[in-house]
Amino acid sequence: MRVLGVDPGLTRCGVGVVEGVPGRPCTLVAYYVVQTDPGDELALRLLHLDRSLTDLVAEHRPDSVAVERVFSQHNVRTVMGTAQASGIAVLAGARAGLPVQTYTPSEVKAAVTGSGQADKAQMTAMVTRLLRLAEPPRPADAADALALAICHVWRGGTRSKLAAAADRVRRGGAR
Amino acid sequence: MRVLGVDPGLTRCGVGVVEGVPGRPCTLVAYYVVQTDPGDELALRLLHLDRSLTDLVAEHRPDSVAVERVFSQHNVRTVMGTAQASGIAVLAGARAGLPVQTYTPSEVKAAVTGSGQADKAQMTAMVTRLLRLAEPPRPADAADALALAICHVWRGGTRSKLAAAADRVRRGGAR
Numbered sequence: 457m458r459v460l461g462v463d464p465g466l467t468r469c470g471v472g473v474v475e476g477v478p479g480r481p482c483t484l485v486a487y488y489v490v491q492t493d494p495g496d497e498l499a500l501r502l503l504h505l506d507r508s509l510t511d512l513v514a515e516h517r518p519d520s521v522a523v524e525r526v527f528s529q530h531n532v533r534t535v536m537g538t539a540q541a542s543g544i545a546v547l548a549g550a551r552a553g554l555p556v557q558t559y560t561p562s563e564v565k566a567a568v569t570g571s572g573q574a575d576k577a578q579m580t581a582m583v584t585r586l587l588r589l590a591e592p593p594r595p596a597d598a599a600d601a602l603a604l605a606i607c608h609v610w611r612g613g614t615r616s617k618l619a620a621a622a623d624r625v626r627r628g629g630a631r
Numbered sequence: 632m633r634v635l636g637v638d639p640g641l642t643r644c645g646v647g648v649v650e651g652v653p654g655r656p657c658t659l660v661a662y663y664v665v666q667t668d669p670g671d672e673l674a675l676r677l678l679h680l681d682r683s684l685t686d687l688v689a690e691h692r693p694d695s696v697a698v699e700r701v702f703s704q705h706n707v708r709t710v711m712g713t714a715q716a717s718g719i720a721v722l723a724g725a726r727a728g729l730p731v732q733t734y735t736p737s738e739v740k741a742a743v744t745g746s747g748q749a750d751k752a753q754m755t756a757m758v759t760r761l762l763r764l765a766e767p768p769r770p771a772d773a774a775d776a777l778a779l780a781i782c783h784v785w786r787g788g789t790r791s792k793l794a795a796a797a798d799r800v801r802r803g804g805a806r
Contacts, residue, residue: 499724544722550678
Protein backbone atom coordinates (compact mmCIF):
# COMPACT_ATOMS: atom_id res chain seq x y z
CA MET A 457 0.00 0.00 0.00
CA ARG A 458 1.44 3.36 -1.06
CA VAL A 459 0.31 6.51 0.74
CA LEU A 460 1.00 10.16 -0.01
CA GLY A 461 0.83 12.30 3.14
CA VAL A 462 0.42 16.07 3.13
CA ASP A 463 1.26 18.46 5.98
CA PRO A 464 -0.60 21.46 4.56
CA GLY A 465 0.84 24.95 4.54
CA LEU A 466 0.69 27.84 2.12
CA THR A 467 4.32 28.95 2.46
CA ARG A 468 5.73 25.45 3.06
CA CYS A 469 3.69 22.32 2.34
CA GLY A 470 5.26 18.98 3.32
CA VAL A 471 4.66 15.93 1.13
CA GLY A 472 5.81 12.41 2.04
CA VAL A 473 5.31 9.14 0.18
CA VAL A 474 5.76 5.77 1.89
CA GLU A 475 4.94 2.17 1.13
CA GLY A 476 4.08 -0.55 3.60
CA VAL A 477 1.58 -2.77 5.32
CA PRO A 478 0.06 -2.42 8.80
CA GLY A 479 2.27 -3.52 11.66
CA ARG A 480 5.49 -3.66 9.64
CA PRO A 481 8.07 -0.94 9.02
CA CYS A 482 7.25 1.30 6.07
CA THR A 483 9.64 2.14 3.25
CA LEU A 484 10.42 5.68 2.20
CA VAL A 485 9.54 6.45 -1.41
CA ALA A 486 10.16 10.21 -1.52
CA TYR A 487 9.58 13.47 0.28
CA TYR A 488 9.26 17.09 -0.77
CA VAL A 489 8.45 20.53 0.49
CA VAL A 490 6.37 22.62 -1.90
CA GLN A 491 7.09 26.28 -1.27
CA THR A 492 5.24 29.39 -2.38
CA ASP A 493 6.37 32.99 -2.04
CA PRO A 494 4.41 34.97 0.58
CA GLY A 495 4.98 38.02 -1.63
CA ASP A 496 3.02 36.50 -4.52
CA GLU A 497 -0.72 36.91 -4.75
CA LEU A 498 -2.93 34.23 -3.24
CA ALA A 499 -4.24 32.95 -6.58
CA LEU A 500 -0.73 32.23 -7.88
CA ARG A 501 0.26 30.53 -4.65
CA LEU A 502 -2.77 28.23 -4.61
CA LEU A 503 -2.29 27.49 -8.31
CA HIS A 504 1.35 26.51 -7.75
CA LEU A 505 0.39 24.31 -4.81
CA ASP A 506 -2.42 22.66 -6.80
CA ARG A 507 -0.15 21.92 -9.75
CA SER A 508 2.68 20.61 -7.58
CA LEU A 509 0.43 18.30 -5.56
CA THR A 510 -1.41 17.12 -8.67
CA ASP A 511 1.94 16.34 -10.34
CA LEU A 512 3.24 14.46 -7.28
CA VAL A 513 0.06 12.38 -7.09
CA ALA A 514 0.37 11.56 -10.80
CA GLU A 515 4.08 10.71 -10.44
CA HIS A 516 3.80 8.47 -7.37
CA ARG A 517 0.36 6.95 -7.99
CA PRO A 518 -0.48 6.40 -4.30
CA ASP A 519 -3.38 4.18 -3.26
CA SER A 520 -4.63 6.93 -1.00
CA VAL A 521 -3.87 10.39 0.34
CA ALA A 522 -3.66 11.46 4.01
CA VAL A 523 -3.93 15.14 4.98
CA GLU A 524 -3.49 16.74 8.38
CA ARG A 525 -6.73 18.20 9.71
CA VAL A 526 -6.52 21.92 10.47
CA PHE A 527 -8.05 23.50 13.55
CA SER A 528 -8.81 27.11 14.32
CA GLN A 529 -6.62 26.70 17.43
CA HIS A 530 -3.59 26.66 15.10
CA ASN A 531 -1.43 29.76 14.73
CA VAL A 532 -4.06 32.44 14.03
CA ARG A 533 -1.80 34.47 11.74
CA THR A 534 -1.34 31.59 9.31
CA VAL A 535 -4.42 29.43 9.94
CA MET A 536 -6.43 30.73 6.96
CA GLY A 537 -3.60 29.96 4.54
CA THR A 538 -3.11 26.55 6.13
CA ALA A 539 -6.83 25.79 5.80
CA GLN A 540 -6.83 26.88 2.16
CA ALA A 541 -3.76 24.73 1.48
CA SER A 542 -5.44 21.74 3.14
CA GLY A 543 -8.48 22.24 0.92
CA ILE A 544 -6.23 22.22 -2.16
CA ALA A 545 -4.48 19.04 -0.91
CA VAL A 546 -7.75 17.19 -0.28
CA LEU A 547 -8.99 18.31 -3.69
CA ALA A 548 -5.81 17.09 -5.44
CA GLY A 549 -6.40 13.60 -4.06
CA ALA A 550 -10.13 13.64 -4.81
CA ARG A 551 -9.60 14.84 -8.39
CA ALA A 552 -7.28 11.88 -8.96
CA GLY A 553 -10.11 9.61 -7.81
CA LEU A 554 -8.24 8.56 -4.66
CA PRO A 555 -9.62 8.05 -1.16
CA VAL A 556 -8.57 10.96 1.06
CA GLN A 557 -8.36 10.63 4.82
CA THR A 558 -7.72 13.44 7.31
CA TYR A 559 -6.01 12.95 10.68
CA THR A 560 -5.62 15.26 13.65
CA PRO A 561 -2.05 16.02 14.75
CA SER A 562 -2.57 13.99 17.93
CA GLU A 563 -3.81 10.94 16.01
CA VAL A 564 -0.61 11.05 13.95
CA LYS A 565 1.59 11.55 17.01
CA ALA A 566 -0.10 8.70 18.85
CA ALA A 567 0.22 6.35 15.87
CA VAL A 568 3.89 7.11 15.27
CA THR A 569 5.33 7.73 18.75
CA GLY A 570 2.73 6.17 21.03
CA SER A 571 1.99 9.57 22.59
CA GLY A 572 -0.45 12.20 21.36
CA GLN A 573 1.70 14.86 23.06
CA ALA A 574 5.00 14.12 21.30
CA ASP A 575 6.97 17.21 20.26
CA LYS A 576 8.46 17.96 16.85
CA ALA A 577 11.91 16.57 17.75
CA GLN A 578 10.42 13.27 18.98
CA MET A 579 8.31 13.00 15.82
CA THR A 580 11.29 13.59 13.54
CA ALA A 581 13.42 11.09 15.48
CA MET A 582 10.69 8.46 15.32
CA VAL A 583 10.06 8.94 11.60
CA THR A 584 13.82 8.63 10.99
CA ARG A 585 13.96 5.38 12.96
CA LEU A 586 10.74 3.91 11.51
CA LEU A 587 11.87 4.51 7.93
CA ARG A 588 15.47 3.42 8.78
CA LEU A 589 16.90 6.63 7.34
CA ALA A 590 20.57 7.56 7.78
CA GLU A 591 19.62 11.22 8.38
CA PRO A 592 16.47 12.86 9.73
CA PRO A 593 14.28 14.21 6.92
CA ARG A 594 14.64 17.99 6.66
CA PRO A 595 12.81 20.26 6.96
CA ALA A 596 10.35 19.23 9.65
CA ASP A 597 7.37 19.80 7.33
CA ALA A 598 8.59 16.75 5.37
CA ALA A 599 8.91 14.65 8.54
CA ASP A 600 5.33 15.54 9.51
CA ALA A 601 4.07 14.55 6.07
CA LEU A 602 5.92 11.22 6.29
CA ALA A 603 4.44 10.64 9.77
CA LEU A 604 0.96 11.21 8.32
CA ALA A 605 1.63 8.69 5.57
CA ILE A 606 2.95 6.10 8.06
CA CYS A 607 -0.07 6.70 10.32
CA HIS A 608 -2.38 6.08 7.39
CA VAL A 609 -0.60 2.89 6.29
CA TRP A 610 -0.86 1.52 9.81
CA ARG A 611 -4.45 2.54 10.37
CA GLY A 612 -5.64 2.50 6.78
CA GLY A 613 -4.32 -1.00 6.25
CA THR A 614 -6.73 -2.31 8.83
CA ARG A 615 -9.61 -0.94 6.86
CA SER A 616 -8.24 -2.45 3.64
CA LYS A 617 -7.84 -5.85 5.30
CA LEU A 618 -11.38 -5.68 6.60
CA ALA A 619 -12.57 -4.58 3.19
CA ALA A 620 -10.63 -7.41 1.54
CA ALA A 621 -12.05 -9.91 4.04
CA ALA A 622 -15.53 -8.60 3.34
CA ASP A 623 -14.88 -8.99 -0.38
CA ARG A 624 -13.75 -12.59 0.11
CA VAL A 625 -16.84 -13.36 2.15
CA ARG A 626 -18.99 -11.77 -0.52
CA ARG A 627 -17.25 -13.80 -3.22
CA GLY A 628 -17.58 -16.94 -1.09
CA GLY A 629 -13.81 -17.49 -1.27
CA ALA A 630 -11.62 -18.70 1.60
CA ARG A 631 -8.11 -17.54 0.80
CA MET B 632 -16.50 44.00 -17.71
CA ARG B 633 -18.04 40.75 -16.46
CA VAL B 634 -17.27 39.64 -12.91
CA LEU B 635 -18.05 36.40 -11.12
CA GLY B 636 -18.31 36.93 -7.35
CA VAL B 637 -18.06 34.12 -4.80
CA ASP B 638 -19.27 34.22 -1.19
CA PRO B 639 -17.42 31.10 -0.05
CA GLY B 640 -18.99 28.43 2.11
CA LEU B 641 -18.70 24.68 2.27
CA THR B 642 -22.40 23.97 2.88
CA ARG B 643 -23.71 26.93 0.86
CA CYS B 644 -21.50 28.84 -1.55
CA GLY B 645 -23.01 31.92 -3.21
CA VAL B 646 -22.07 32.76 -6.81
CA GLY B 647 -23.14 35.94 -8.59
CA VAL B 648 -22.32 37.17 -12.09
CA VAL B 649 -22.77 40.80 -13.12
CA GLU B 650 -21.69 43.00 -15.98
CA GLY B 651 -20.91 46.71 -15.90
CA VAL B 652 -18.40 49.54 -15.85
CA PRO B 653 -17.22 51.63 -12.87
CA GLY B 654 -19.68 54.33 -11.75
CA ARG B 655 -22.66 52.99 -13.71
CA PRO B 656 -25.35 50.51 -12.61
CA CYS B 657 -24.41 46.88 -13.17
CA THR B 658 -26.56 44.31 -14.95
CA LEU B 659 -27.40 40.93 -13.45
CA VAL B 660 -26.22 37.97 -15.51
CA ALA B 661 -27.00 35.09 -13.14
CA TYR B 662 -26.75 33.89 -9.58
CA TYR B 663 -26.50 30.49 -7.91
CA VAL B 664 -25.96 28.79 -4.59
CA VAL B 665 -23.75 25.70 -4.75
CA GLN B 666 -24.68 23.37 -1.91
CA THR B 667 -22.86 20.38 -0.47
CA ASP B 668 -24.17 17.90 2.06
CA PRO B 669 -22.54 18.23 5.52
CA GLY B 670 -23.05 14.47 5.85
CA ASP B 671 -20.73 13.73 2.91
CA GLU B 672 -17.00 13.37 3.37
CA LEU B 673 -14.84 16.46 2.92
CA ALA B 674 -13.14 15.22 -0.27
CA LEU B 675 -16.49 14.76 -2.06
CA ARG B 676 -17.72 18.16 -0.90
CA LEU B 677 -14.62 20.00 -2.13
CA LEU B 678 -14.71 18.07 -5.39
CA HIS B 679 -18.35 19.04 -5.99
CA LEU B 680 -17.59 22.67 -5.19
CA ASP B 681 -14.55 22.68 -7.48
CA ARG B 682 -16.48 21.18 -10.38
CA SER B 683 -19.45 23.51 -9.92
CA LEU B 684 -17.32 26.66 -9.75
CA THR B 685 -15.14 25.51 -12.66
CA ASP B 686 -18.28 24.88 -14.73
CA LEU B 687 -19.78 28.27 -13.86
CA VAL B 688 -16.54 30.06 -14.78
CA ALA B 689 -16.45 28.17 -18.09
CA GLU B 690 -20.14 28.93 -18.76
CA HIS B 691 -20.06 32.65 -17.96
CA ARG B 692 -16.51 33.49 -19.09
CA PRO B 693 -16.00 36.39 -16.65
CA ASP B 694 -13.10 38.82 -17.06
CA SER B 695 -12.22 38.33 -13.42
CA VAL B 696 -13.26 36.62 -10.20
CA ALA B 697 -13.89 38.27 -6.81
CA VAL B 698 -13.87 36.19 -3.62
CA GLU B 699 -14.70 37.25 -0.08
CA ARG B 700 -11.67 37.16 2.20
CA VAL B 701 -12.12 34.88 5.20
CA PHE B 702 -10.94 35.83 8.68
CA SER B 703 -10.39 33.69 11.73
CA GLN B 704 -12.84 36.01 13.51
CA HIS B 705 -15.64 34.37 11.49
CA ASN B 706 -17.87 31.73 13.06
CA VAL B 707 -15.30 29.36 14.60
CA ARG B 708 -17.40 26.25 14.02
CA THR B 709 -17.53 26.77 10.27
CA VAL B 710 -14.45 28.91 9.59
CA MET B 711 -12.22 26.02 8.47
CA GLY B 712 -14.75 24.85 5.88
CA THR B 713 -15.26 28.45 4.74
CA ALA B 714 -11.50 28.93 4.36
CA GLN B 715 -11.19 25.68 2.39
CA ALA B 716 -14.10 26.72 0.15
CA SER B 717 -12.48 30.11 -0.45
CA GLY B 718 -9.25 28.35 -1.47
CA ILE B 719 -11.19 26.24 -3.97
CA ALA B 720 -12.93 29.38 -5.33
CA VAL B 721 -9.66 31.29 -5.77
CA LEU B 722 -8.14 28.22 -7.43
CA ALA B 723 -11.08 27.85 -9.84
CA GLY B 724 -10.50 31.39 -11.09
CA ALA B 725 -6.71 30.98 -11.25
CA ARG B 726 -6.93 27.67 -13.14
CA ALA B 727 -9.06 29.42 -15.76
CA GLY B 728 -6.25 31.96 -16.14
CA LEU B 729 -8.36 34.80 -14.69
CA PRO B 730 -7.28 37.54 -12.28
CA VAL B 731 -8.69 36.82 -8.83
CA GLN B 732 -9.24 39.55 -6.25
CA THR B 733 -10.26 39.11 -2.61
CA TYR B 734 -12.25 41.68 -0.64
CA THR B 735 -13.03 41.95 3.04
CA PRO B 736 -16.73 42.02 3.99
CA SER B 737 -16.44 45.67 5.04
CA GLU B 738 -14.87 46.69 1.72
CA VAL B 739 -17.83 45.13 -0.06
CA LYS B 740 -20.35 46.73 2.30
CA ALA B 741 -18.72 50.14 1.95
CA ALA B 742 -18.64 49.88 -1.86
CA VAL B 743 -22.27 48.79 -2.17
CA THR B 744 -24.08 50.62 0.66
CA GLY B 745 -21.63 53.40 1.57
CA SER B 746 -21.21 51.92 5.07
CA GLY B 747 -18.77 49.21 6.16
CA GLN B 748 -21.19 48.31 8.97
CA ALA B 749 -24.28 47.59 6.84
CA ASP B 750 -26.29 44.54 7.93
CA LYS B 751 -27.48 41.65 5.75
CA ALA B 752 -30.92 43.19 5.12
CA GLN B 753 -29.41 46.51 3.98
CA MET B 754 -27.00 44.67 1.70
CA THR B 755 -29.76 42.60 0.09
CA ALA B 756 -31.95 45.71 -0.36
CA MET B 757 -29.09 47.64 -1.95
CA VAL B 758 -28.13 44.79 -4.30
CA THR B 759 -31.78 44.51 -5.36
CA ARG B 760 -31.97 48.23 -6.10
CA LEU B 761 -28.55 48.47 -7.79
CA LEU B 762 -29.34 45.61 -10.16
CA ARG B 763 -32.94 46.86 -10.62
CA LEU B 764 -34.40 43.47 -9.70
CA ALA B 765 -38.12 42.94 -9.15
CA GLU B 766 -37.41 40.66 -6.18
CA PRO B 767 -34.50 40.44 -3.75
CA PRO B 768 -32.11 37.63 -4.68
CA ARG B 769 -32.62 34.65 -2.39
CA PRO B 770 -30.94 33.19 -0.45
CA ALA B 771 -28.70 35.85 1.09
CA ASP B 772 -25.52 33.96 0.05
CA ALA B 773 -26.41 34.87 -3.55
CA ALA B 774 -26.96 38.54 -2.65
CA ASP B 775 -23.54 38.65 -0.96
CA ALA B 776 -21.90 37.11 -4.03
CA LEU B 777 -23.61 39.69 -6.28
CA ALA B 778 -22.45 42.49 -3.95
CA LEU B 779 -18.86 41.20 -4.27
CA ALA B 780 -19.14 41.20 -8.05
CA ILE B 781 -20.60 44.75 -8.09
CA CYS B 782 -17.85 45.90 -5.70
CA HIS B 783 -15.21 44.49 -8.03
CA VAL B 784 -16.73 46.07 -11.14
CA TRP B 785 -16.78 49.47 -9.45
CA ARG B 786 -13.33 49.15 -7.93
CA GLY B 787 -11.95 46.66 -10.46
CA GLY B 788 -8.67 47.18 -12.23
CA THR B 789 -7.78 50.20 -10.11
CA ARG B 790 -7.99 48.30 -6.88
CA SER B 791 -5.62 45.51 -7.85
CA LYS B 792 -2.93 47.96 -8.91
CA LEU B 793 -3.30 50.05 -5.75
CA ALA B 794 -3.39 46.98 -3.55
CA ALA B 795 -0.29 45.58 -5.18
CA ALA B 796 1.52 48.88 -4.70
CA ALA B 797 0.38 49.09 -1.06
CA ASP B 798 1.51 45.53 -0.44
CA ARG B 799 4.92 46.29 -1.85
CA VAL B 800 5.25 49.35 0.40
CA ARG B 801 4.14 47.36 3.47
CA ARG B 802 6.67 44.63 2.73
CA GLY B 803 9.33 47.20 2.03
CA GLY B 804 10.06 45.37 -1.19
CA ALA B 805 10.67 46.92 -4.58
CA ARG B 806 9.90 44.12 -6.98
